[in-house]
Amino acid sequence: MEEVDFRTLLGELTLEEKISLLSGRDFVSTPGVSRVGIPPLKTVDSINGIRPTDFHGQLSTACFPNTVCLASTWNADLLGRLGQQIAQQAKFKHAQVVLGPTINIHRDPRGGRNFECLSEDPLLSGHLGAAIVNGIQSQGVGACPKHFVCNDSETFRHYYNVDASPDGRPLREIYLAAWQQLIKKSNPVAVMAAYNKVNGTYCSENGDLIEKILRKEWGFDGAVMSDWFGTRSTVPSIEAGLDLEMPFPFFRAAKLVKAVKDGELSEKTIDARVEKVLQMRNRTRPSHGEGPETSEITEESNAIARELASEGIVLLKNSDKTLPFNISDSPKIAVIGEYAQRPILTGGGSASCEPQYRQIPHELLRKAHPNPDNVQYASGVRTRVIVPVAEPSILTTKNGEQGVDVSYFNDDSAEPLLTEVLKEATIFMLGKYKPGLKIPGSHLVMSTKLVPKTTGTHLLAVRHSGAFALKVDDVEVLSAPTPDITTEQFLFRPIKYETRIEIAMEAGKAYQMHLTMQSRELTIGEPTPYGATLCFEEQYSEEDAIAEAVEIASKADISLIYAGRNQQHESEGFDMDSITLPDNQTALIKAVTAASKKTVVLLHCGNPIDVSSFENSVDAIINMHFPGQEGPGAVIDILTGKLNPSGRLPTTWFKTLEDWPSFGHFPSEKKENGDVEIKYAEGLAVGYRASDQEGQIRWPFGYGLSYTSFSYEDLQVKVDKSSSPATLSTSIRVTNTGSVSGKEVIQVYVSPSQNTQVWRPKRELKGFAKTSLEPGESRVVDVEMDLDTACSYWDEAEKAWKLDAGEYKVEAGSCSAAFIV
Structure with missing residues (x-):
């Protein structure tokens, strides 16, 4: 048909x-x-x-x-x-x-x-x-x-x-x-x-x-x-x-x-x-059709996920060849940080997802080690922004089940519209509400018995879309009006609608929680949020957590600190205020480094991090990114030398926030008349294109270390104006001069003609290729590009791309700061 x-x-x-x-x-x-x-x-x-x-x-x-x-x-x-x-x-x-x-x-x-x-x-x-x-x-x-x-x-x-x-x-x-x-x-x-x-x-x-x-x-x-x-x-x-x-x-x-x-x-x-x-x-x-959503683990997807993480992880620092370490020598390893037990696999927002499985770095290291007891773990400091949802294991409903009782009421009725038992103490509705529930004009009641595991001054919190009151044993301890939040903030930035209190509690004692929350007014043009979450975190001492990490580090041959950010720091819906690590993570790194023979910091992040406070004191730094469900295993392969890192930075890491060309013009601001504006005042000077900033760059665009070395020679450049479009072709011989196999990224940059009358960046990336080489192996790598793309700029007067006459310089190398011409 x-x-x-x-x-x-x-x-x-x-x-x-x-x-x-x-x-x-x-x-x-x-x-x-x-x-x-x-x-x-x-x-x-x-x-x-x-x-x-x-x-x-x-x-x-x-x-x-x-x-x-x-x-x-x-x-x-x-x-x-x-x-x-x-x-x-x-x-x-x-x-x-x-x-x-x-x-x-x-x-x-x-x-x-x-x-x-x-x-x-x-x-x-x-x-x-x-x-x-x-x-x-x-x-x-x-x-x-x-x-x-x-x-x-x-x-x-x-x-x-x-x-x-x-x-x-x-x-x-x-x-x-x-x-x-x-x-x-x-x-x-x-x-x-x-x-x-x-x-x-x-x-x-x-x-x-x-x-x-x-x-x-x-x-x-x-x-x-x-x-x-x-x-x-x-x-x-x-x-x-x-x-x-x-x-x-x-x-x-x-x-x-x-x-x-x-x-x-x-x-x-x-x-x-x-x-x-x-x-x-x-x-x-070919993809038309409707049906139930499924999740299937396939070898092909797993293999691609592993290969992507393996080639994307970037080795940023490696003093005195700290990495890789030989795990067959049975070294004593201190593994430190919450992320070593709960790896961060994605950022937040619509680009986040629920992985099919989670590899645990600490467990992977123990499994790879000939003597697993030589791998010791300490959780270190807490890395969260919001108070976590109360664990179901410490919550009991009126019928003795784990979880919470919830009743929904329309305000014009004394009888509940609906009752339910939830294992998780969280309710989330956006656009789709319980049948018959009036928005606005309704409220909910959540109740449960909470039994702390320890005695101390604990954190109790509520995340709420509407006005709420929380009673503990019939005494109101916390309340707040309807938060001034957008639907987007409800989705992506829960800290904006979290209200918390410190409260003294005893281990093993049952505390009756009674939370009442009102619905909010309708949001015009978007779905109206309706949500409530009971949050709880038991007291802990950061000093004790750091001391525990220092204790295992002092006995280790090498300490691995899993640090950085998670979905609560980097997410759709909001920008960050700072690019430094939270103070408690920095304190942990400094304390461990002082006690450890060798220290490796492994960073989860999507954005650059200002590492000024610890860069010079640690021996190696790895940028793990948010590496997906196969990422933790890829990191272990790099640490132990099973895999040679080949990731290269796609973005410049300047030394401090103030060094970025955009500093002072980010984020957007509201003007007196209510308009919101963001100025791109740096113009063309984005990242590596900025001039006279070499001293402000920590790691340049295209940078990444390897366990081997590569040499470049015999760069050839050819222009073919007879083709359509005209092309600029380059070839260069690359040799693996080290002792292990590895992959190299060849980057080709073009510098403008001296006849150009407008400001242009000193050099711009115009082509790239990646190749794999065994020790001693050489290969000629060809990179071809459109001549217009490689050499032209936008003429604002003519409203067209312009290619000036003159001599252009072509450079090739391993990053934006290392070339042969």
Whole structure:
């Protein structure tokens, strides 16, 4: 049977049916029109792990490393194979479109969502992003890169304006350039518009960006969808080229029907938008279908997850060849830090997921060691931001079960609408509420008996969407009004609605908890949060925790400190205030280093960390990123020399926050008139492109250590103007001059012509390749690039790319600070 081109069904649709296709039907799906055989479409996050439909659902998935780790591989072929596995995981969730990869730029190290973006460099971002897109779409699943464009900060991300002309050099050469490279090397099914404004106009209704640049100039023929609740208008967004409003028809549906019938829009314009969403269905045909979501562990996904972590982990420091250590010599190893027992595999927000399994670093080391008792563990200091949910094991319902009793009341009735027993002391509703529950106009009661394990001054807390009161043994101990939070903060930043108190309690004694919480007023334009969580943490001494770590470190040959950040530090929805480690982690590292013969710090992070306080005192530093479900094992392989690290930084690590070119202009700020603005005052000087900052850089863009060494020689450069487009080709001989096999990343940079009359960065990445070499082996590595991409810049006066005459310098090497010419 011949497959139908869904676009040919356009003429059979009523105006209302056409318009129904231009908005979502629920939080993840768009409707179909069953009358004529048009199927719905389902979207899923993310390339780091395909999430279930329920945002807080516990269904697991193959958990891949975070996107910065992916970029640190500098391996486009590997990322293409990742895309294929992402598509397979999406099919397990019966989804047709994967929302990713994220192509925004690492402009500032406080960016909360940087961990799920690729790089500070547009070429690296675009080429690696395209590889992922091509891999996903090779399996009949669509990819939707995001967020177009300049969504490089989370603070006020729905509102801030980036004051930059679409024809200005920074926008063209950095922020749009990443997208231009991606569109040049791939053809995604869709692109997601950013929340923010550019030059005073929201991206979702910015015709200069969508129609003029993305579609007409670059030739993109896919659909453009809004970010969730990112549509800002009815008519302007349609006219600007925004095809799909997600997740609900807030500005469309009846409003759009009326606009057409009132003559504000022509039906021909509607048809153009509908054609794009019908084409999405054509291009995702192999993945159509609905069904129950599943999670399947496959050897292929596990192997890719391991390979990605192995090639993405970056060795930052290795004094006196501290690493690798020979585990067969039975060294005494001190393993320190909560993350060695509970590894951090993802960042927070829509790029987080529930892994299919968790490898425990401490246990992996014991398993690999010939004498497991020589591996000692201490948890060290606590790393959390929020108070954890009270453990079910210390909670008892009125019927003697583990957990809490919950009753829901509408305020106009004394009888409960519903009662239930929950094992976890947490309630989370967003848009979908208990049947019959009035929002606003209702409240809940949560009750349980809590029995502490120890005597002390413990932390008791409540996270609440509405006004609440908490009684302990009939005495009110804690209360707060409805918190001033957005739906986004409810999803991503629970510290904003947590209220806590210290309370003296005795071990083994049962304390009756009685929590009452009111519903809140309706949120306009977004789902209204309805949630309550009872949180509890027993007293502990940081001094004792550090002393325990020092005790095992003093007896060890080498100490491994698992440190860094978790999902509560780096997440969608907010930016960080600082890039230093929390004070208690720094104190732990210093104390252990003073007692240990050798100290290795292993960092979980998506953003750079200011390591000034401990860099000089430790022997080695590894950037583990958020390495996915196979990451902990890959780290052990690197520590013990089973694997040679080959990750390279996709972003410059400056020494301190103040050294970043964006410092002083991040994040966005509210002006006196209420407008929100973020200034890209550094212009083109993003990351390594900044001039005269070598002394402020700790580890340069492209940097990463190896257990072997490589030499470069005989760089050859050739320009072919007869090809279309004209090309710049380079070749260079690379030799493994060390004693172990390893992978090297060859990076090619171009310096501008001396005839150029405008400021240009000293050098810019224009090509790269990764190769594997055995000891003593040599290989000629070829890197080819478009001449225009390699040498031109954006001429603001001519509003076009310009290639100046003159001599350009081509350099190749192992990072942005080491070359042969």
